[in-house]
Amino acid sequence: MKKAKGVVWDLGCLYTKENDPEINKDSDSALERARSFQEQYHGKIDAGTCTPELLLAAVKEYEAIIEASYRPYAMANLLFFADGRNDTYKAMVAKVQEAMTRINNEMLFFSLEIQSVTDEKMAELLESGVLSHYKHHLESLRLFTPHMLSEKEEQVVNRKNLSGKTAFVNLFDEFTADFEWEFELDGEKNTVTQSELRELARHQDAEVRRRAKEAHDGKFGDNALIFTNIFGSLIKDHATEMEMRGYESPIQPSLLNNKVPAEVVNTMMDVTGAHNHLPQQFCRLKAKMLGLSKLKGSDLHAPVNQSGKVVPFENGKALVLESFSSFSPEFGKIIRGAFEQNWIDAEIRPGKRGGAFCYSVGPSAHPFVLMNYVDNIDSVYTMAHEFGHALHSVLACEKESLLTFHPPLVLAETASVFAEMLLTRKLLAEETDRESRVQIIASKLEDFFGTISRQTMYTRFELDTHLEGAKHRLSADDFCRLWIKHRDEMYGDTVDFLEEEKWFWSVIPHFIHSRFYCYAYTFGALFVLALFNQYEKEGEAFVPKYRALLAAGDSNWPEHLIQELGLDFSEKSFWEGGFVVIESLLNELTELVG
Ligand SMILES: [Zn+2]
The missing domain is CATH 1.20.140.70 (Oligopeptidase f, N-terminal domain)
Known part of the structure; x- marks a missing residue:
C-alpha cells in the first residue's frame, strides 16, 4: 500500500x-x-x-x-x-x-x-x-478579573487598538509578505519568495546556504527603520497597557494565560541557561558531521546525511502501535481501536488539507487524526505525535466534561511529545545501522535544542527589550546588541555568525503576533523530557501516574496535577531531569560520530 x-x-x-x-x-x-x-x-x-x-x-x-x-x-x-x-x-x-x-x-x-x-x-x-x-x-x-478596566475603558482600548497595536501587526505582516529576492543558483538568476529562500538556506551546499542566509537576514537589516518602529511601538503600547491594568511584569498576562507561576518559569529558564554547554557540544558535533572545522550561522540547519529509508503505512502503524503498547498495554489497546474504527485519514488526495492535526470533539465523540503519510520516518513521528493527542483526549474524556477536558496550554503537547520519545526509544532499540542511528538522534537533538534552548534565548531577549523599552525608545542598535548578547550566551564560541544575522530578531513573528509565547515551547518539551526521565527511573510504577495526569484534563492547576505525580516543577531538579535525557542522547551521538 x-x-x-x-x-x-x-x-x-x-x-x-x-x-x-x-x-x-x-x-x-x-x-x-x-x-x-x-x-x-x-x-x-x-x-x-x-x-x-x-x-x-x-x-x-x-x-x-x-x-x-x-x-x-x-x-x-x-x-x-x-x-x-x-x-x-x-x-x-x-x-x-x-x-x-x-x-x-x-x-x-x-x-x-x-x-x-x-x-x-x-x-x-x-x-x-x-x-x-x-x-x-x-x-x-x-484570572484576569483584577486586571480588567471599566466597560467604557475596555471599549475605548478595543477601538483604539485597530489604529494602534493592530495596525503595527498588520504592517509587519503585509510588509514582509511582499518580500522577494534575486537569487542565483547554478548560473541562473531567479526571483524567490521568503519560503523558497528559507529552503535554500537549508541547501546541501554550504555556499548556497551562506548566500541565502545573508540575503534573507540582510533584507530585514536594510529595512531596519520600519522594523525598529514596529517593535518599539508595540513594546511601548504593551508597557502602557500593563501599567493601566496593574500588571507586575510584561510577561505576567501570558503566565496567567498559561496558568503557570512566574517562579516556575524563571527556574525553568535558569536551568536551561545553565545547560547551554549541551547545544554548544551539539554544534561542535554537527560541524564534524558536516566535515567543517566550525559551524557558520548558516550551517545550523544544514541537512545531516538524510536516510532515504522507505516506511510503508502498515510498518509505520505497527511501529506506533508497538511504542504505545510497550509503555502500557491499555494505551496500545486504545490506539489499536483507533485504527480499527478509522479515526485517521492518512492518504494523500488532491484537495485535502496539508499538514497534520488531531481534532477533539469532546466526550460525545472520539477524536479524529488528519495527516498526509509519505512513507518516511518523519511521517511515523507525525502519526505518533497526533495519536498522542488522541490518547490524551480519550483519557481526559473519561471523567471530565467538555469545559474541563481540554488540557491547559502548557500541558497540551505532553502526550504527543511523550509518544515521540517512546517511538525514538523503540527505533533506537531496533536500529543497528550506524548512519540511521546518527540521523535519528541528531534530528531529535536538533528539535530539542530548537524548542528548549533557543526559545528560552528568544524569551530572554524579549524580556530585556520590554524592560529596557519601557524606559526609553530602543534604537536598531539596541535591538541588535541585546540579540547578540543572548545569542552568544547560548552558542558560546561554537558558531561563527554572519554579520547579517544580527537582524534576525526582526524576522521572528512571535514577537509581533503572540508576545511572550516562546517560553511555552520550552516548557512543553522540557516538561515531557523531565517526565520521560522519571519514567526511565521508575519504570512500570510511573505508568498509572502518567495515566492519571492525562486523565485529569483541565480539572486543576498544572502545578497540582504535577504534584499528584509526586513531582514539583518549582524545583530545579525537576527540570534538570529533562537534560539528563538530552545528555544521554548527546553522549550516544558523540560516540557514534566520535
Ligand atoms: Zn501537537
Whole structure:
C-alpha cells in the first residue's frame, strides 16, 4: 500500500452521512436553546441572590449547548478538511460558523457575569462543594478579573487598538509578505519568495546556504527603520497597557494565560541557561558531521546525511502501535481501536488539507487524526505525535466534561511529545545501522535544542527589550546588541555568525503576533523530557501516574496535577531531569560520530 492509499476516516460517530438532516436540526436547536438560556439566566449570575444550585444548572446547560452545537460544527469542518474543493462543504462550514457565532453571542453574558461576581460571593458559591466539578473552570475564567478596566475603558482600548497595536501587526505582516529576492543558483538568476529562500538556506551546499542566509537576514537589516518602529511601538503600547491594568511584569498576562507561576518559569529558564554547554557540544558535533572545522550561522540547519529509508503505512502503524503498547498495554489497546474504527485519514488526495492535526470533539465523540503519510520516518513521528493527542483526549474524556477536558496550554503537547520519545526509544532499540542511528538522534537533538534552548534565548531577549523599552525608545542598535548578547550566551564560541544575522530578531513573528509565547515551547518539551526521565527511573510504577495526569484534563492547576505525580516543577531538579535525557542522547551521538 503506497502512501497510505485507502486510509480514510469514518465520521459515522458524528452523523451517518454528509447530508444527514440531523446536522441542520442540531444546529438550529442549539441556537434555540442558547436563546432560552439567555432569557433564563441573564442578570441572575452576578446578582447577590445567585445560589450554587442555580449556577450549577446554568453551567451545565451552557456546556450542553456548546456540546450540541459543536457536533455539526465538527462534521462540517472535518468534511471540508478532507476535501477543500467541495462547494457543498464550503457552504456547510460558512453556515455552522455563523450559527456558532450567534450562539456565542447569545451566551457571552455568562462568562462576563461570572467575571464580575465579587470574590466574597464566589467563595461562598464554591464553598458548598456543589460546583466542585467546575471549580477550576470558574476560577480560570476569573484570572484576569483584577486586571480588567471599566466597560467604557475596555471599549475605548478595543477601538483604539485597530489604529494602534493592530495596525503595527498588520504592517509587519503585509510588509514582509511582499518580500522577494534575486537569487542565483547554478548560473541562473531567479526571483524567490521568503519560503523558497528559507529552503535554500537549508541547501546541501554550504555556499548556497551562506548566500541565502545573508540575503534573507540582510533584507530585514536594510529595512531596519520600519522594523525598529514596529517593535518599539508595540513594546511601548504593551508597557502602557500593563501599567493601566496593574500588571507586575510584561510577561505576567501570558503566565496567567498559561496558568503557570512566574517562579516556575524563571527556574525553568535558569536551568536551561545553565545547560547551554549541551547545544554548544551539539554544534561542535554537527560541524564534524558536516566535515567543517566550525559551524557558520548558516550551517545550523544544514541537512545531516538524510536516510532515504522507505516506511510503508502498515510498518509505520505497527511501529506506533508497538511504542504505545510497550509503555502500557491499555494505551496500545486504545490506539489499536483507533485504527480499527478509522479515526485517521492518512492518504494523500488532491484537495485535502496539508499538514497534520488531531481534532477533539469532546466526550460525545472520539477524536479524529488528519495527516498526509509519505512513507518516511518523519511521517511515523507525525502519526505518533497526533495519536498522542488522541490518547490524551480519550483519557481526559473519561471523567471530565467538555469545559474541563481540554488540557491547559502548557500541558497540551505532553502526550504527543511523550509518544515521540517512546517511538525514538523503540527505533533506537531496533536500529543497528550506524548512519540511521546518527540521523535519528541528531534530528531529535536538533528539535530539542530548537524548542528548549533557543526559545528560552528568544524569551530572554524579549524580556530585556520590554524592560529596557519601557524606559526609553530602543534604537536598531539596541535591538541588535541585546540579540547578540543572548545569542552568544547560548552558542558560546561554537558558531561563527554572519554579520547579517544580527537582524534576525526582526524576522521572528512571535514577537509581533503572540508576545511572550516562546517560553511555552520550552516548557512543553522540557516538561515531557523531565517526565520521560522519571519514567526511565521508575519504570512500570510511573505508568498509572502518567495515566492519571492525562486523565485529569483541565480539572486543576498544572502545578497540582504535577504534584499528584509526586513531582514539583518549582524545583530545579525537576527540570534538570529533562537534560539528563538530552545528555544521554548527546553522549550516544558523540560516540557514534566520535
Ligand atoms: Zn501537537
